[in-house]
Amino acid sequence: MATWSSLRPALSSHALRVIKDMGFHSPTPVQRSTLPEFMSNKDVAVEAVTGSGKTLAFVIPVVEGLKTRQKKWTTGETGVVIITPTRELAAQVCEVCRSFLPPGLVARLIIGGRDVEQDVADVNEGASTVVVATPGRLLVLLSRNDCKLARHVQALEYLILDEADRLLELGFHQSLTSILQYLPKQRRTGLFSATLNSDVRQLVTAGLRHPVAISVREPGQDPQATPVPNTLLSYFIECGADQKLGTLVALLTALQVCTTLLGAHVTASCLHPHRARRSLSSSPPVPQSAISRPSCPGENMAPGEHCCLTLTSSLSPQLLVMALHGRMHGKRKCVFDRFSAEESGVLMCTDVAARGVDFPAVHWVLQYDPPSSANMFVHRSGRTARMGQEGHSLLFLTPSETSYVEFLRLNKGLALQSYPCPTAPCLRDRARTIICQDRALHQMGMRAFVSFVRFYYKHECKLIFQARALDLLEHARGFALLQLPKMPELKKLDTSSFDPLPVPPASDPHGWDNRKRKHGSSTLTEGGCRGRKGHSQSYVKRQNKASKTSRSRKKRPHEFEEDELEELARDARALRKFKRGKISEEELDQQLHNNR
Ligand SMILES: Nc1ncnc2c1ncn2[C@@H]1O[C@H](COP(=O)(O)OP(=O)(O)OP(=O)(O)O)[C@@H](O)[C@H]1O
Secondary structure, eight states: OOOGGGOSSOOOHHHHHHHHHHTOOSOOHHHHHHHHHHHTTOOEEEEEOTTSOHHHHHHHHHHHHHHHOSSOOOTTOOOEEEEOSSHHHHHHHHHHHHHHOOTTOOEEEEOSSSOHHHHHHHHHHSOOSEEEEOHHHHHHHHHOTTOTHHHHGGGOOEEEEETHHHHHSHHHHHHHHHHHHHSOSSSEEEEEESSOOOOHHHHHHTTOSSOEEEEEOOTTOOTTSOOOOTTEEEEEEEOOGGGHHHHHHHHHHHHHHTTOOEEETTTEEEEOSSOTTSOOOSSOOOOSSOOOOOOSSSSOOOOOHHHHHHHHHHSOTTSOEEEEOGGGTTHHHHHHHHHHHOSSOEEEEOGGGTSSOOOTTOOEEEEOSOOSSHHHHHHHHTTSSOTTOOEEEEEEEOGGGTHHHHHHHHHHOOOOEEOOOOOOOOOHHHHHHHHHTOHHHHHHHHHHHHHHHHHHHTOSOTTTSOGGGOOHHHHHHHTTOSSOOOOHHHHTSOOTTOOOOOOOOTTOTTSHHHHHHHHHHHHHHHTTOOHHHHOOHHHHHHHHHHHHHOHHHHTOSSOOOHHHHHHHHHHHHHHHHHHTTSSOHHHHHHHHHHTO
């Protein structure tokens, strides 16, 4: 078996000590293949299954590279930029970098959702030898005249694109192209993903020159098939749209019986073991905490807390159920850290947590809604079965969607077995009773439903996910809606079989207005901002100027956060391109979707 000390070029004693402290006895196959190439100053494009240790395969070479420079790194120099598609992944990678950096070299996290002025001040005043960033915020800092980052990166030696295929997709493509213009061409570049598209155009876009392509397969795997860990058991379950929630509850309960523990995605549910001591009783009271059930893949979910509340009301109050989605802003890190630290629990999340994040001991991934692509199926499933551990992935499909199983087998070499459908309780009435008392839940349910339908209509695999075949009323029942939303897709439909219920009035003391106010204030504190009174002078000035110059802003229900503004700016750019005929309607849709 290869050892760390047998790798060539040899690792420094500092790196070997850190690896030993981490308890990693030998390098994984992807680390064995990548380290020698990347440390010999070659560009690399690396594809290896989820959970195979790709992070160390780039962190070790870049930190070793920084250490070999004769001249000392100064505060005004950035030697490494690592770009990831999500904040959670960036934070995780930054932590790994910090554990490898020797004293005097600093890793800085640059991600959306934080005060941009503070980021500028931090970059201008402190060292950022390694920058780990999401593309939006990185571009903002690079392009601001008052930020020194563009100057610092002139010393750049390494650029890493983690989850490179995602970063090179349409939505991020433009930011990335702009970012690359700020970076020196003389550098080493590394692309890493479990599903790397070897499209040469993409590699050129990322600025690679004659890269070494490294593809690490599990033993006995078909080189043509999409790589998934051998320890992953993939299943699908067939159930009607209005049965999904009940089936989910039944499954969570059944999995607990066999001493398996849970963590759930919306798109995917992840189940931990060791959680048997927590019981799932049949009808516990509704817990205090509201949980999101984002209902469609992607990060653009309106927080659909309604169904998740029903879910938690049907599970044990002792079972921790948490939500993670792109629109949570300040709370995301808190949820991420808590779920990572907890011994047991259910995480309901969107695709914001589908790629790269390394939650410990997730045993089940339940894909409640279909993935947007086969690659996304692989990444979602990859939150379990990591590093040789056994894991299970279960995809929910309605009867009209089951040919997706064959599609995955034929086109991607992915084999899914049928999972027996448990007897599911009908939770619709119960859910509607809860929603009837809370206007906020009603609103969220409507938004979640619309968002789901929109997602479905734009699915890349239109042959199977046929918008025309979508039973909208059955899905509306599945979402436990009180009323049908006004949307064009429903206009021509006979909706007489849908039994509407009155929506709770806006003046309800526990309803929408109250909840929104509460949410607004909590966002400020939980997001780590300084609160209204604690804002910096420049922040207050900007806010005052903005409210004077823009009448429409006064009408906004809340002040946008920086990342929302970035998102809006990206949307506006995409719309302008569409109007000028530079992109097709389909590309526009995709960009609008990806921007979330
Ligand atoms: N040599 C090693 N020995 C044992 N464990 C390791 C080793 N290298 C990394 N790990 C651990 O394996 C887990 C998965 O690693 P990592 O997150 O880098 O996988 P990945 O390939 O990037 O996954 P994904 O494709 O999902 O991003 C982490 O918890 C990491 O600490």
